Amino acid sequence: MKILVCISNVPDTTTKIRFTDNDTKFDAAGVQWIINPWDELALTRALELKEGSGGAIEKISVINVGSKDTEPTLRKALAIGADDAIRIDAEPQDAYFVASQLAEYLKANPFDIMLCGIDSSDYNGSLVGGMLSELLDLPSVSSVSKINMDGENIILNREIDGGSETLETTVPFVAIVQKGIALEPRIPSMRGIMMARKKPLEVKPAVETEALTEFAGFELPPPKAKCKMVDAENVNELVELLHNEAKVI
Amino acid sequence: MSLLVYTENWDGKFKKLSFELITYARKVADQLGTEVSVVSIGNVADDELLKLGSYGADKILKVEDDRLNVLINRAYSSIITQVADNINADIVLFAHNFSGKAIAPRVAVKLKAGAVTGVTNVPSSLDPFTVKKMVFTNKAYADVIVKSSKKVLTLFQNSLGVEENPKPAAIEVFTPKLDDDDFKTKVTETKKITGKVLLTDAEVVVSGGRGMKNPDNWKPLEELAEVLGAATACSRPVSDEGWRPHEEHVGQTGKIIAPNLYFALGISGAIQHLGGVSSSKHIVAVNTDKDAPIFESADYGIVGDVHKVLPELVSKIKELKASQG
Numbered sequence: 001m002k003i004l005v006c007i008s009n010v011p012d013t014t015t016k017i018r019f020t021d022n023d024t025k026f027d028a029a030g031v032q033w034i035i036n037p038w039d040e041l042a043l044t045r046a047l048e049l050k051e052g053s054g055g056a057i058e059k060i061s062v063i064n065v066g067s068k069d070t071e072p073t074l075r076k077a078l079a080i081g082a083d084d085a086i087r088i089d090a091e092p093q094d095a096y097f098v099a100s101q102l103a104e105y106l107k108a109n110p111f112d113i114m115l116c117g118i119d120s121s122d123y124n125g126s127l128v129g130g131m132l133s134e135l136l137d138l139p140s141v142s143s144v145s146k147i148n149m150d151g152e153n154i155i156l157n158r159e160i161d162g163g164s165e166t167l168e169t170t171v172p173f174v175a176i177v178q179k180g181i182a183l184e185p186r187i188p189s190m191r192g193i194m195m196a197r198k199k200p201l202e203v204k205p206a207v208e209t210e211a212l213t214e215f216a217g218f219e220l221p222p223p224k225a226k227c228k229m230v231d232a233e234n235v236n237e238l239v240e241l242l243h244n245e246a247k248v249i
Numbered sequence: 250m251s252l253l254v255y256t257e258n259w260d261g262k263f264k265k266l267s268f269e270l271i272t273y274a275r276k277v278a279d280q281l282g283t284e285v286s287v288v289s290i291g292n293v294a295d296d297e298l299l300k301l302g303s304y305g306a307d308k309i310l311k312v313e314d315d316r317l318n319v320l321i322n323r324a325y326s327s328i329i330t331q332v333a334d335n336i337n338a339d340i341v342l343f344a345h346n347f348s349g350k351a352i353a354p355r356v357a358v359k360l361k362a363g364a365v366t367g368v369t370n371v372p373s374s375l376d377p378f379t380v381k382k383m384v385f386t387n388k389a390y391a392d393v394i395v396k397s398s399k400k401v402l403t404l405f406q407n408s409l410g411v412e413e414n415p416k417p418a419a420i421e422v423f424t425p426k427l428d429d430d431d432f433k434t435k436v437t438e439t440k441k442i443t444g445k446v447l448l449t450d451a452e453v454v455v456s457g458g459r460g461m462k463n464p465d466n467w468k469p470l471e472e473l474a475e476v477l478g479a480a481t482a483c484s485r486p487v488s489d490e491g492w493r494p495h496e497e498h499v500g501q502t503g504k505i506i507a508p509n510l511y512f513a514l515g516i517s518g519a520i521q522h523l524g525g526v527s528s529s530k531h532i533v534a535v536n537t538d539k540d541a542p543i544f545e546s547a548d549y550g551i552v553g554d555v556h557k558v559l560p561e562l563v564s565k566i567k568e569l570k571a572s573q574g
């Protein structure tokens with residue numbers, strides 16, 4: 001069995017967001033790039049599953065649609081423990097474009113379990129995993145908070161509004177994962193970093209596809225008014241402000 | 250132009266979220282000069298369905314099938330696409346919640362529709378079709394152009410609120426074609442949280458961080474939530490430590506919420522935390538550290554010990570509620 005983890009290359013979560021070109025482009029100057037937090041947890045869980053599978057899972061691969069600049073992020077995934085990496089050489093244009101690139105690759109190189117994060121922390125699309133499953137005509141389960149294997153059986157947990165569900169599904173399938181999937185992301189070891197340099201990172205040309213959406217412009221939220229401070233000895237003033245001024249209680 | 254909305258139900262009932270979605274659909278339909286058609290999947294009584302008419306639904310297509318009482322992504326997206334094709338919908342709308350995120354992308358591919366998720370306003374232009382959404386986890390907004398003729402949108406909760414706009418909605422039965430392949434995923438068990446206001450529904454959220462010190466200190470926080478009819482939430486370390494259940498975790502890697510009022514109690518206001526809560530309409534912070542970054546994002550703040558402030562806050566709000574009768 002083979003597991004593929006889709007990796008989005010995103011700005012570090014502490015990045016101060018700025019735009020250029022008249023607010024039509026994200027300003028990447030000085031930005032640190034990381035594996036999208038969900039994808040990092042997905043990879044961690046994939047490795048745990050492989051280690052616990054007694055050889056049934058042969059390989060964990062990672063894939064990214066991106067330019068050469070994303071290779072350090074893929075190398076990091078290899079250092080964490082993925083066996084090999086694929087980069088589809090294209091600037092990601094929108095979720096449909098990315099999912100189509102992944103789907104074309106996967107039609108020729110099938111995997112049993114495909115993991116995507118619930119959201120990419122840059123454009124917050126929550127789309128690629130679901131689109132990929134549809135392009136491949138496969139089952140998908142979203143908001144997955146646990147994946148376990150019991151022999152051939154795959155048992156998933158997903159969060160629903162006000163609860164959770166346990167599901168069974170057939171392979172191949174796409175799981176779109178969220179909080180809970182792994183506790184902490186795995187950190188690469190020194191040995192992992194050394195080994196990552198030698199692991200295969202295959203670059204594939206992009207296929208012809210179109211994007212269906214485009215960003216016209218960006219804006220930052222309006223600056224917040226100064227916080228009104230209330231004395232700790234005078235909590236009643238806060239209650240009055242919330243009642244009379246904000247009118248929220 | 251024609252417009253279709255998928256409205257989820259929870260054990261046969263709709264929520265404020267559903268009515269907000271119909272309110273939004275009505276506004277978009279009025280811009281386009283078209284009707285609001287709704288697809289409902291699962292068993293919902295007609296009098297419940299008719300409630301959607303109060304917010305502006307013109308036509309409700311109901312699909313009932315016992316296999317559809319749980320969300321099966323493939324089956325649901327197939328049904329919604331069949332309805333969209335049937336009424337020749339140009340725009341299909343979903344809520345930006347668990348089910349919306351699960352099925353909207355599949356429907357978008359089936360219709361070859363450009364998709365914009367977490368939309369926060371009605372289209373600013375119809376040609377080119379342009380909508381606003383949150384990006385970089387609440388750090389910015391983007392105007393997105395949808396180039397395809399068909400469009401799929403998911404609406405971010407609590408963006409526009411609910412407005413009544415009564416229409417004499419007509420209910421029709423829709424019978425989709427489904428096959429066994431659509432049901433390869435099976436739900437074997439469902440666990441529901443009972444007796445709590447859900448974070449995803451709440452207008453007021455009371456949230457505790459590491460400054461709460463230990464899980465035994467949550468009593469007054471829960472009491473505050475109770476007097477306000479609020480949901481409880483927490484920062485990531487609090488759920489990581491197992492002090493609170495993981496579904497309460499808000500932030501970049503937890504839930505992204507936008508209630509009318511958010512209490513940050515003993516929360517420092519790390520950027521990843523703010524990503525999940527900064528769209529709240531009002532934020533109250535209580536923190537011993539006057540330089541805590543949370544005060545930069547808060548509307549009202551108290552520099553003080555949460556263990557002293559909280560009980561006081563509970564008793565003052567109780568007094569207020571009592572005086573209101």
Ligand SMILES: Cc1cc2nc3c(=O)[nH]c(=O)nc-3n(C[C@H](O)[C@H](O)[C@H](O)COP(=O)(O)OP(=O)(O)OC[C@H]3O[C@@H](n4cnc5c(N)ncnc54)[C@H](O)[C@@H]3O)c2cc1C
Nearest residue numbers: 458459460484485500501502515516517519521522537555
């Ligand atoms: C990739 C990534 C993703 C993350 N995602 C999230 C996320 O989704 N959500 C999230 O919350 N965090 C997230 N974090 C963690 C985040 O960076 C912070 O570490 C976390 O939010 C801090 O939680 P806290 O405010 O409860 O604790 P702390 O930062 O320890 O703050 C505790 C606060 O309590 C105050 N305090 C102490 N005692 C008292 C008292 N008696 N009364 C009043 N105040 C008191 C202190 O002054 C302090 O400000 C993420 C981090 C990373 C790297």
